Amino acid sequence: MKIGLCGSISVGKTTLVNELSKLEQFKDYKIATERSKYLRDQGILLNTDSTLKGQLVFAAERSLELMNDNIITDRTYYDICAFTLSSKSISERQKELYTNLIMSLRNEYDLIIYVSPKGVNIEDNGVRTTDSEYRDKLDYVIKEMLIEYPPNNLLRIEGSIEERLSQINEYLLSQKITNE
Numbered sequence: 001m002k003i004g005l006c007g008s009i010s011v012g013k014t015t016l017v018n019e020l021s022k023l024e025q026f027k028d029y030k031i032a033t034e035r036s037k038y039l040r041d042q043g044i045l046l047n048t049d050s051t052l053k054g055q056l057v058f059a060a061e062r063s064l065e066l067m068n069d070n071i072i073t074d075r076t077y078y079d080i081c082a083f084t085l086s087s088k089s090i091s092e093r094q095k096e097l098y099t100n101l102i103m104s105l106r107n108e109y110d111l112i113i114y115v116s117p118k119g120v121n122i123e124d125n126g127v128r129t130t131d132s133e134y135r136d137k138l139d140y141v142i143k144e145m146l147i148e149y150p151p152n153n154l155l156r157i158e159g160s161i162e163e164r165l166s167q168i169n170e171y172l173l174s175q176k177i178t179n180e
Contacts, residue, residue: 001029002066002108004076006146007115008139010123013074016115016164020072023165025172032065032073050087052094055080059102066108076112077102078149082141086134103149112151113168114142116158 003020005013014033021031058080065073081099084090090098106112117139146154153175157167 001070001110002068003029003072003111003113004078004109005072005074005113005115006076006078006142008082008117008135008142010135011115011117011120011139012161012164013115015161017072017074019161019165020168026070026072029070029072030065030068032071032075049089050083052084052090052098055084055087055090055098058083059098063105066105076109077106078112078142078145081145082138085141085145086137099145103145106149107152109151109153111153111155112146114146114154114156115164116156118158 005017007013017031017033020026021029058075059077062073062075062077062080065071081102084098084102085095087095117135155168155171157164159167
């Protein structure tokens with residue numbers, strides 16, 4: 001199974017992926033988590049603006065992740081398209097072309113889990129922005145994209161880490177989704 005968590009910045013996606021990796025049912029899964037510091041050190045803009053070249057690197061990373069049979073990742077095509085659409089440096093035509101191309105790959109994921117920012121404080125990790133207005137903007141764009149480009153399977157979660165884990169387990173059991 002290919003599971004991707006999507007959501008705005010600082011909503012707990014990486015924390016949740018790390019917690020899922022500890023569960024027996026995901027012991028054979030590849031785990032892909034945040035690479036912000038590495039990418040920033042390569043000169044790729046990460047915060048409130050981005051370039052087309054940078055977004056192409058992010059798309060390539062997501063595509064590489066999806067070459068695995070069993071993976072859980074804390075970034076998806078939805079996230080990178082939201083950053084692209086929110087960029088000031090990328091032209092409207094490039095945004096349209098990029099988003100249409102990248103979102104044509106969205107159903108490579110077996111399950112998209114949207115992680116709500118509701119009730120989650122922004123943490124400063126020294127790499128990403130702590131701008132709450134920008135976080136809200138990205139969240140809005142991601143939710144709109146989930147409507148315009150619906151995934152095959154979508155689970156929306158919120159709450160504490162324990163509540164989120166419970167919501168994921170309940171969904172997987174109800175859908176009889178396994179790692180087979």
